[in-house]
Each structure stands twice: as C-alpha cells, then as structure tokens.
Amino acid sequence: MAQLVSLEEAISKVQHGMTLMVGGFIGCGAPDQLLEEVCQKGVKELTLIANDTGILGDAMSQLIVQRCVSKLIATHIGTNKETGRQMSADELEVKLVPQGTLVEQIRAAGAGLGGILTPTGIGTIVEEGKQKLVVNGTEYLLELPVHANVALLKAYKADMAGNLVYRRAARNFNPIMAMAADLVIAQVEHIVEVGEIDPDEVMTPGIFVDYLVQKQPREVTNAG
Amino acid sequence: MAQLVSLEEAISKVQHGMTLMVGGFIGCGAPDQLLEEVCQKGVKELTLIANDTGILGDAMSQLIVQRCVSKLIATHIGTNKETGRQMSADELEVKLVPQGTLVEQIRAAGAGLGGILTPTGIGTIVEEGKQKLVVNGTEYLLELPVHANVALLKAYKADMAGNLVYRRAARNFNPIMAMAADLVIAQVEHIVEVGEIDPDEVMTPGIFVDYLVQKQPREVTNAG
Amino acid sequence: MEWLVKRVAQEFNTGDVVNLGIGIPTKVANALPEGIKIILQSENGYLGVGPAPEVGKEDSDTVNAGGQYATILPGGCCFDSAMSFAIIRGGHVDATVLGALQVDEEGNLASWMIPGKMVPGMGGAMDLVVGAQRVIIAMEHTAKNGGLKVLKKCTLPLTAAKQVNLIVTDMGVMEVTSKGLVLKEITPGLTFEEVQACTEASLSYRAE
Amino acid sequence: MEWLVKRVAQEFNTGDVVNLGIGIPTKVANALPEGIKIILQSENGYLGVGPAPEVGKEDSDTVNAGGQYATILPGGCCFDSAMSFAIIRGGHVDATVLGALQVDEEGNLASWMIPGKMVPGMGGAMDLVVGAQRVIIAMEHTAKNGGLKVLKKCTLPLTAAKQVNLIVTDMGVMEVTSKGLVLKEITPGLTFEEVQACTEASLSYRAE
Numbered sequence: 001m002a003q004l005v006s007l008e009e010a011i012s013k014v015q016h017g018m019t020l021m022v023g024g025f026i027g028c029g030a031p032d033q034l035l036e037e038v039c040q041k042g043v044k045e046l047t048l049i050a051n052d053t054g055i056l057g058d059a060m061s062q063l064i065v066q067r068c069v070s071k072l073i074a075t076h077i078g079t080n081k082e083t084g085r086q087m088s089a090d091e092l093e094v095k096l097v098p099q100g101t102l103v104e105q106i107r108a109a110g111a112g113l114g115g116i117l118t119p120t121g122i123g124t125i126v127e128e129g130k131q132k133l134v135v136n137g138t139e140y141l142l143e144l145p146v147h148a149n150v151a152l153l154k155a156y157k158a159d160m161a162g163n164l165v166y167r168r169a170a171r172n173f174n175p176i177m178a179m180a181a182d183l184v185i186a187q188v189e190h191i192v193e194v195g196e197i198d199p200d201e202v203m204t205p206g207i208f209v210d211y212l213v214q215k216q217p218r219e220v221t222n223a224g
Numbered sequence: 225m226a227q228l229v230s231l232e233e234a235i236s237k238v239q240h241g242m243t244l245m246v247g248g249f250i251g252c253g254a255p256d257q258l259l260e261e262v263c264q265k266g267v268k269e270l271t272l273i274a275n276d277t278g279i280l281g282d283a284m285s286q287l288i289v290q291r292c293v294s295k296l297i298a299t300h301i302g303t304n305k306e307t308g309r310q311m312s313a314d315e316l317e318v319k320l321v322p323q324g325t326l327v328e329q330i331r332a333a334g335a336g337l338g339g340i341l342t343p344t345g346i347g348t349i350v351e352e353g354k355q356k357l358v359v360n361g362t363e364y365l366l367e368l369p370v371h372a373n374v375a376l377l378k379a380y381k382a383d384m385a386g387n388l389v390y391r392r393a394a395r396n397f398n399p400i401m402a403m404a405a406d407l408v409i410a411q412v413e414h415i416v417e418v419g420e421i422d423p424d425e426v427m428t429p430g431i432f433v434d435y436l437v438q439k440q441p442r443e444v445t446n447a448g
Numbered sequence: 449m450e451w452l453v454k455r456v457a458q459e460f461n462t463g464d465v466v467n468l469g470i471g472i473p474t475k476v477a478n479a480l481p482e483g484i485k486i487i488l489q490s491e492n493g494y495l496g497v498g499p500a501p502e503v504g505k506e507d508s509d510t511v512n513a514g515g516q517y518a519t520i521l522p523g524g525c526c527f528d529s530a531m532s533f534a535i536i537r538g539g540h541v542d543a544t545v546l547g548a549l550q551v552d553e554e555g556n557l558a559s560w561m562i563p564g565k566m567v568p569g570m571g572g573a574m575d576l577v578v579g580a581q582r583v584i585i586a587m588e589h590t591a592k593n594g595g596l597k598v599l600k601k602c603t604l605p606l607t608a609a610k611q612v613n614l615i616v617t618d619m620g621v622m623e624v625t626s627k628g629l630v631l632k633e634i635t636p637g638l639t640f641e642e643v644q645a646c647t648e649a650s651l652s653y654r655a656e
Numbered sequence: 657m658e659w660l661v662k663r664v665a666q667e668f669n670t671g672d673v674v675n676l677g678i679g680i681p682t683k684v685a686n687a688l689p690e691g692i693k694i695i696l697q698s699e700n701g702y703l704g705v706g707p708a709p710e711v712g713k714e715d716s717d718t719v720n721a722g723g724q725y726a727t728i729l730p731g732g733c734c735f736d737s738a739m740s741f742a743i744i745r746g747g748h749v750d751a752t753v754l755g756a757l758q759v760d761e762e763g764n765l766a767s768w769m770i771p772g773k774m775v776p777g778m779g780g781a782m783d784l785v786v787g788a789q790r791v792i793i794a795m796e797h798t799a800k801n802g803g804l805k806v807l808k809k810c811t812l813p814l815t816a817a818k819q820v821n822l823i824v825t826d827m828g829v830m831e832v833t834s835k836g837l838v839l840k841e842i843t844p845g846l847t848f849e850e851v852q853a854c855t856e857a858s859l860s861y862r863a864e
Binding site: 026027029051052055074075077078079084087099101104118119120122124125126167168169170171175176203 | 764782
C-alpha cells in the first residue's frame with residue numbers, strides 16, 4: 001500500500017552505497033525533484049541503473065556531477081560529458097548495456113525470471129564473460145536479472161492506492177523499474193482519490209509502489 | 225496496417241494444420257465469433273495454443289468438440305470435459321504448461337528472445353526433457369519461445385490503425401498473443417476512427433494487427 | 449470447515465496481497481477478522497477482487513480465475529497475463545491459499561493431477577506456489593475415502609517442491625519447518641493423538 | 657547529402673514500420689516520395705512520430721529518442737521500454753536507418769565506440785541492428801579526415817555482426833550479399849572507379 005509522504009521523508013530511505021534505479025530517457029520521465037533531493041542530501045557511493053545520465057545541467061546529470069554515483073549501469077552517456085570524463089579518468093565505473101537488454105534484465109528481476117536469452121550483443125564485446133546458449137540453431141546471450149534497493153520514478157497521475165499512470169514518452173523505463181526494486185518512490189504530478197482512476201487505465205499496479213511524493217510547483221527563475 | 229474485413233475473409237486465412245493462438249480465460253476475452261467461424265469452416269488438424277478450452281458449450285469448447293484440434297498446448301482443461309475425454313482416448317495430444325510459463329513463452333516469441341529462465345516447474349514433471357541452468361545458486365528451467373501462424377483475439381475497442389484496447393479481465397493473454405503470430409485477427413466490439421483513441425490508452429499497438437472484424441450483434445435465442 | 453476458513457483468514461495483515469485458489473480458499477475472503485483489509489489478486493488479470501456482483505449487474509468481462517462473475521473494488525487495476533504472472537512469480541504476492549491432494553513434511557505439494565484419472569492441468573498453481581512469499585494449504589485433513597493427505601512423502605506428481613509454509617485443515621494448523629511438521633494448533637475438541645492418527649508425517653506439537 | 661537522404665527514403669513502402677537513428681537518418685522522414693506513408697518508431701516509447709511541434713506547443717513528455725521535442729500523429733501509441741524493445745528485437749520493425757563509423761563487406765557494423773576516445777554507449781542501436789528486418793546504413797562514404805569507412809573488415813568494436821543489408825552513402829548504394837558488396841547505384845557524376853577508390857572493400861557493380 002502506497003503512502004503519501006514528503007520529499008524529505010521519501011528520500012531519507014536512499015542511503016549511501018545503495019543500488020538506485022531511476023526512470024527517464026534523456027530527462028523525459030525522470031523524477032527531477034526526487035533526484036535533486038538525493039543530491040541535496042549528499043548521498044554517495046550509489047550504484048545507478050538508468051538509461052542515461054541526462055543532459056548536463058538537468059537533475060539526472062547532477063547525480064554524476066555531484067559525485068553521488070560510484071558505479072553506473074546505463075545504455076548511453078553521450079548527452080552528459082561529465083559522465084564520460086569521470087569514466088575516462090577512472091573516477092566512475094561504467095557498464096554500458098544495450099537498451100533492450102537492460103530493460104529485459106530489470107523486467108526479469110521484477111518478474112521472478114532467472115534470466116533471458118537475447119540475440120543482442122552476439123559478436124560484440126557485450127558478450128564478454130557471458131554464457132552463450134544455442135536455441136534452434138541461433139546463438140543467444142544469457143542476460144541475468146538486475147534488481148535495485150530503491151527505484152525513483154516519475155508518474156503523471158496516481159491514486160492514493162499507489163496506482164500509477166504515465167504520459168506519452170515519459171513512461172519509458174518507469175513501469176519496468178517499478179517491479180524490480182525493494183522500495184519504490186514515485187514523484188507524481190496529479191494525486192487523486194482511490195476510485196478516480198479506471199482499473200483499465202492503470203499502468204503500474206499500486207501494490208508495487210511504496211511512497212508517493214507530490215510534485216511541487218517551482219518558481220520559474222528568470223534571468224535578470 | 226490493419227484492415228477491416230468480414231468474418232469470412234478473416235477466417236479464410238486459417239488453414240488446416242496451422243498453429244493457432246486464441247486469447248481468453250475460461251471464455252472471458254475469447255473471440256467467440258471468430259471461433260464459431262473456424263468451426264463452421266471445418267478447419268482441422270489445428271495446433272491450438274490457449275489458456276484453456278473454454279466451458280463445454282461455449283465457442284472455444286466447440287473447437288475441441290468439433291475436432292478441429294489435433295494438438296493442444298494449454299494450462300488447464302478442467303472446465304471442458306470433452307478435452308479430457310479426447311486426451312484420455314488418445315484422440316487429442318495435450319501438452320499442459322504452467323500459466324506463467326506459457327505466457328512468457330509467447331511473450332519471448334513476440335519479443336525476439338531465445339527463451340526465459342523460470343523457477344516454475346522445478347522438481348515436477350514439467351522439467352522433463354528441459355535444460356536446467358543454475359543462476360546465483362538457484363535452479364531454473366529454460367523455456368523456449370512459442371509462436372503461432374495466426375492469433376485470434378478479442379478486443380473491446382479498436383481504431384482503424386489497428387490499435388487495440390481491452391476491457392477488465394478480458395485482456396488476459398490477448399495482448400501477449402498479438403505479438404507472437406504471423407497473422408493477427410481481432411474481433412472488436414467498437415471500431416472508431418484513427419485519432420479517437422488516446423496514444424496512452426492503447427494496449428496493443430496497431431502495427432501488430434492485420435485484420436479487424438466487427439463483432440456482429442446476435443439475436444438472443446429464447447427457449448420456447 | 450468453518451473453523452478452517454476462519455483460521456486461514458487470521459494469517460493476514462491489512463495490505464497483504466493474496467491470491468486465493470478455487471474452493472475452500474475462496475471462502476477465506478468472507479471470513480477476515482474485523483478491520484483487516486487484504487488485496488486479492490486474480491491471476492486472470494486484476495488486483496482488487498471484490499464480492500460477487502448483485503444479480504442483474506454481472507459484467508461478462510469481469511470474472512474471477514474460476515470463471516465466475518466478480519467485481520473490482522475501487523483502487524483495483526487490470527493487466528495482461530504476463531504482468532499477472534510477473535506479479536506472482538516475482539514475489540509480489542504475500543500469500544497464496546490453495547487446496548491440495550497431498551502435502552508432505554518437506555513442504556512438497558501435489559494438487560494438479562492423478563495419473564490415469566484426473567488431469568485438469570496446473571493452471572497458475574505452479575507459479576503461485578513457487579512465487580508467493582507464503583504458501584498456505586487449506587484442505588480437509590483426510591480424503592473423502594479416509595485416505596491420508598498429510599504425508600511423509602507425496603506420491604502424486606508434484607505441483608512444486610518444498611514451497612509450502614503452512615497447512616490448515618479441519619483438524620489443526622501445521623507449520624512446515626526444516627525439522628518437519630510442527631502442529632501449532634489443534635482444532636478444539638481433538639487431541640494430539642487423534643490428529644497424529646490421521647497424519648502419515650510425524651508431527652511435533654508446539655502450541656504458540 | 658541531399659541525394660543520400662532522398663535515396664534512403666525510396667527504400668520504403670506505405671505502412672512500413674521504420675526506426676530512424678539520430679543525424680542523417682532523421683532527415684529521411686522529410687524526404688519520402690509523394691504518397692508514401694511510413695510509421696516511425698521511437699525507441700523511447702511510441703509509434704507514429706510526427707514532425708517537430710510548432711514553437712510554443714512543445715510538450716516535455718513528447719520527445720524523440722534524441723531528446724528533441726516531437727509530436728505523435730493520430731493513430732500513434734505509447735508504451736514502455738520493454739514493449740518498445742519487444743517491437744524492435746522481435747522483428748516488428750521493417751527497417752532501421754542508422755549512421756556508422758565503419759561497415760564492412762560481411763555486413764558487420766561499428767557505430768558505438770572508439771576505444772580510448774569516444775564511448776557514448778550503444779543505446780538501442782545493438783537491438784535495432786539485430787532485430788529490424790532490414791538494416792540500412794546512411795552515412796558519408798568517407799570520414800572527415802579522409803579515412804575509409806566501407807571496409808573489408810571493421811577494426812572498431814562492433815555494434816552487431818553480419819546484420820547490415822544496405823549501405824547508402826553520398827557516393828552510391830551498396831547491397832551486402834553473401835558474395836560481398838554489390839554497388840547497385842552510383843551517385844550521378846561519379847564513376848565506379850572513383851567509388852572503389854574510396855572503398856577498402858572490393859565492390860562489384862550491378863546496376864538494377
């Protein structure tokens with residue numbers, strides 16, 4: 001059962017050294033206010049699992065810039081040069097994973113699967129150190145589940161039972177990560193009463209969600 | 225791109241000896257009119273992949289009763305005694321599969337995976353003849369993809385682009401099967417114009433669907 | 449039987465996600481202690497199973513995993529079978545309550561077939577027993593013909609190996625431990641010896 | 657460059673599901689022949705990518721896989737990343753158009769990293785190249801420093817092995833066959849010898 005809590009209370013559960021999943025795709029669908037609070041709190045030594053590390057300047061990128069992360073599992077880091085710099089300088093351990101593989105690994109963890117066989121990465125350095133299996137004459141890589149201590153998500157709408165609805169391309173990794181973490185925190189734009197979301201409209205069942213955090217309106221900063 | 229066609233035209237693609245997936249769970253979400261047409265047409269020697277074979281008397285059950293099926297892959301046959309009778313009499317080959325395994329096998333076929341590792345069935349006769357793998361100290365069965373020539377689905381709503389929306393518990397296997405067949409035929413209650421279904425409401429992307437068939441109103445048969 | 453159902457219902461806390469098998473287990477939903485609210489999962493694709501609908505208000509798209517008309521409570525949600533079994537196999541169901549043909553002191557369960565006789569299929573039971581955090585068996589202690597059902601070792605094909613946590617019957621409550629079955633409660637009016645006499649497995653008694 | 661983009665755009669039929677990579681490939685959408693309507697997939701989670709929004713009508717939830725504001729056409733639909741890559745890896749994308757650092761006569765592709773230099777990550781490219789029915793490489797025939805890019809054997813780490821079907825460059829169109837690269841078209845104004853001179857792989861010429 002989800003609880004509506006303050007930003008501070010929710011992020012108090014994010015501790016040094018934890019493995020953190022964060023939804024979003026180059027910022028779209030990333031829970032910016034939750035991320036800002038993680039930075040603010042100064043949590044360090046995180047293992048971050050995310051599609052990317054945002055665009056330099058956005059909330060996601062700050063996790064890297066402010067050195068909250070010691071290990072990164074992602075599919076693409078080209079939009080945040082600081083990630084590449086830290087990687088090249090051996091300040092950050094980076095594991096790059098094909099996007100379709102990463103999302104299936106997360107799904108496998110959530111769905112209780114011991115792994116999945118994918119053709120992606122065969123014949124590339126991605127296959128290094130991995131078990132290969134041949135099924136019906138085709139080679140596949142065995143990719144293992146990826147689980148996290150905490151998932152930080154962004155949703156468009158939620159009811160007080162924790163049911164989540166995402167909007168447009170902001171859905172991306174969010175509903176998959178919701179299944180694969182011990183603790184799930186969602187930053188939500190609109191929170192409504194139980195019964196106001198049609199059962200068929202729900203994209204993440206409320207049983208996956210622990211904390212709801214109401215997105216706060218922010219003052220727009222105008223230069224000058 | 226989906227085409228709106230007649231029941232007869234759609235089912236003309238279902239040929240003797242094909243492998244057929246049919247959505248539904250004890251009748252709920254099963255495309256009754258498509259099934260009736262398959263029986264009517266007298267297609268034989270089908271391999272049927274479905275959760276169950278319906279309740280004796282319903283459209284799904286008739287596929288068995290009228291001996292359209294020579295091989296069945298299902299999770300439960302207890303609600304259609306004729307299926308059990310044909311199986312016991314060696315008139316029908318039946319392969320029983322755990323429900324969670326069957327749906328992942330279908331999903332694997334649709335998602336281009338070579339298989340999935342599941343803990344389900346370990347220590348039971350389900351593991352017979354299957355490869356076992358140990359991941360992090362736990363034993364899993366390797367379950368392989370299950371694909372079909374044709375999938376028959378039931379949807380509540382569709383637009384002319386083939387996007388499908390299901391309703392309540394009638395969703396079940398339908399969206400998963402939509403991904404795993406060469407030809408996908410959906411029986412639809414409400415067909416609307418392109419643009420009338422919000423992009424976030426779509427449960428099966430239209431690119432998966434080949435034929436839409438408008439569900440026909442039927443005269444209610446009153447006894448006496 | 450009434451005792452059995454009420455006793456199973458005491459195993460839950462508010463907020464627990466529970467999947468109830470067909471038969472005796474289904475009755476548990478109506479026997480919950482005052483104030484306890486659990487979330488029922490139906491493996492055909494939704495959370496928030498409510499009571500049977502009023503006559504005339506049946507919805508053919510809203511049926512439970514037994515195929516009977518059902519309702520969805522406010523806060524419930526629907527999903528496809530892949531998500532349903534991701535929930536089940538992924539450990540997101542706190543408890544499942546199922547019937548059994550046989551169960552043994554190692555926690556093995558046989559519930560889905562009698563070779564040469566009854567083979568309805570396992571449906572979602574194998575996934576539920578493997579995936580649920582707690583597996584509770586609710587059944588009559590012995591078969592109608594008097595045959596024993598709580599055994600040293602199941603003789604029928606298994607539904608899953610070593611997954612059962614608790615066995616609740618009309619004679620008492622047994623916990624599966626690494627040292628075998630511990631009889632935690634005896635149905636009022638019975639003695640330990642009477643329960644043991646109807647049980648092939650050796651029971652040790654430890655009231656809680 | 658304009659020729660390249662227009663030429664790639666001729667590869668499609670109405671109804672084709674196409675995923676366009678960032679850069680040159682993206683321009684293909686605006687160069688389709690009259691009457692051809694394709695369905696663009698964006699791997700961050702939707703089908704039916706439309707043109708860039710009007711100024712002032714940007715929606716921060718509707719961006720393409722390059723992170724730029726986009727639109728969704730009527731008939732489009734949104735989904736999560738698991739479904740997006742089920743579509744891609746499952747063979748439901750008819751064609752993908754991607755850039756390349758190197759491509760070779762076996763259809764091997766290198767596009768995602770230069771060891772010790774540029775390692776942006778593979779993003780969705782490895783899945784796209786393995787899963788799409790046809791893989792079309794759209795790129796300049798040679799590197800800015802004059803280095804060759806159409807090789808006998810890629811020297812950079814691969815994105816995928818033996819998956820490329822067609823290579824379209826500013827110099828011509830090459831098909832990957834079991835017998836190596838077949839130059840099907842030469843950009844007007846160039847000769848076979850000029851194209852071969854800029855290509856490490858041996859080309860055979862067969863106009864269609």
